[in-house]
Amino acid sequence: MTNIAIFASGDGSNFQSIIDAFKTKKLIVDKIILITNKQNCYARTRAKINNIKNYNFLLQDYEDKNEYERDILKTLKKENIDYIFLAGYMTMITNILLDEYNNKIINTHPSLLPSFKGKDAIQYALDYKVYLSGFTIHYVNIEMDAGEIIFQKAVRVFKKDTHDSLKKRIQKQEHKYYWQIMNKIIKGEI
Ligand code: GAR
Numbered sequence: 001m002t003n004i005a006i007f008a009s010g011d012g013s014n015f016q017s018i019i020d021a022f023k024t025k026k027l028i029v030d031k032i033i034l035i036t037n038k039q040n041c042y043a044r045t046r047a048k049i050n051n052i053k054n055y056n057f058l059l060q061d062y063e064d065k066n067e068y069e070r071d072i073l074k075t076l077k078k079e080n081i082d083y084i085f086l087a088g089y090m091t092m093i094t095n096i097l098l099d100e101y102n103n104k105i106i107n108t109h110p111s112l113l114p115s116f117k118g119k120d121a122i123q124y125a126l127d128y129k130v131y132l133s134g135f136t137i138h139y140v141n142i143e144m145d146a147g148e149i150i151f152q153k154a155v156r157v158f159k160k161d162t163h164d165s166l167k168k169r170i171q172k173q174e175h176k177y178y179w180q181i182m183n184k185i186i187k188g189e190i
Contacts, residue, residue, distance in 0.1 A: 001031075001080075002028070002029045002030055002082050002083070002186050003029065003030055003031040003032075003033070003079060003080050003081050003082050003083075004029050004031070004032055004033075004081065004082065004084070004085055004182070005032075005033050005034070005035050005076055005079070005081045005083070005084050005085070006018060006032060006033070006034050006035070006043075006085050006086075006087050007034075007035045007036075007037075007084060007085070007086045007087065007089035008034060008035075008036055008041065008043035008086075008087050008088050008089055009036065009037055009038050009041055009043070009088055009090040009091070010038070010041050010042070010043065010088045010090070011041070011042045011043065011088070012034075012041065012042055012043025012044075012045075012046045012047075012087070012088070013171055014087035014088060014108060014171070014174055014175060014178055015034060015043050015046055015047075015087050015088075016046050016175075017174070017175035017176075017178065017179060018032065018085070018087070018178065018179050018182070019032070019046065019050045019052065021179035022179075023050070026179065026183075027179045027182060027183060028183050028186060028187070029182070029186065031079070031080075032052055033052065033053045033054070033055065033075075033079050033081065034046075034047040034052055034054040034055070035054075035055050035056075035057065035072060035075070035076075035084075035089075036054060036056045036057070037056070037057055037058065037059060037090075038056075038058075039056065043087075043088075044056065053079070055072075055075050057071060057072055059091070065094055066094065066096055069093075069094055069097050070096055072097065073096060073097060073100055076097075076100075076101075082104065082186075083101070083104045083105075083106065083182075083185065083186070084097065084101055084104060084105045084106070084140075085105075085106050085107075085108075085178070085182060086105070086106065086107040086108070086140065087108060089107075090119055092144060093105060093140050094142070095142065098140070098141065098142060103139055105139065105140040106137060106138070106139060106140065106150065106181075106182075106185065107137070107138055107139075107140050107145070107147070108135055108136070108137050108174050108178050109121060109136050109137075109145050110122055110133075110134075110135050110167070110170045110171070110174070111124070111125060111133055111134065111135065111136065112132065112133060112134045112135075112152055112154060113136040113138060113145055113146075113149060113152075114145075114146070115130075115133075116128075116133070117144055117145035118144060118145065121133075122163055122167050122170065123163060125157055125166065126157070126161060126162075126163065126166060129157075129159075130157055131156065131157055132154045132155070132156060133154070133157050133166065133170065134152060134153050134155040134173065135152070135153055135170050135173060135174050136149055136151070136152045137149075137151040137152075137177070137178065138150055150181060150185070150190055151177065151181050151190075153173045153177060155169050155170050155173055
């Protein structure tokens, strides 16, 4: 039995590709739950449409981030979650979760790390006029976008690219590969 939690804050297009792989039995997990930190993010709607349990935690409802993460941890334990996969979860993970899920928290980031860390990775790639960008799947540690790299895929950046067109090209690759890398991690092949 392998149960996973997807953490998201936004549109949830990566979450959707994970749901699709789960429903077609390509992703070899037994249960998926969604953890969100934004009241109105579309990822929550996707969870509802697809009958996936969603727990929403708002930082402002807690004394501090430790208390917030302790509450998330309680839910993860209750749901017997084995791995956490971040998919556009736009806040740092702290030691509360890192200690409990050592090497079991994984993130996808829209650049070839260590270039362009942080939340504006796609804009940085355009500003620097790089020819290649892409995405990186990596373990999460206490530093932002700095954990050990698991997988990278390069994507061309064209002169005529806008934020939207580059984002689309990168996400197409994330959607194709993230669940495949999940399978490898779960099988112990990585
Ligand atoms: C993804 O492209 C992911 O790489 C990025 O947020 C997007 C979420 O899109 N993550 C980060 O920038 C983390 N620093 P989605 O909500 O449509 O899946």
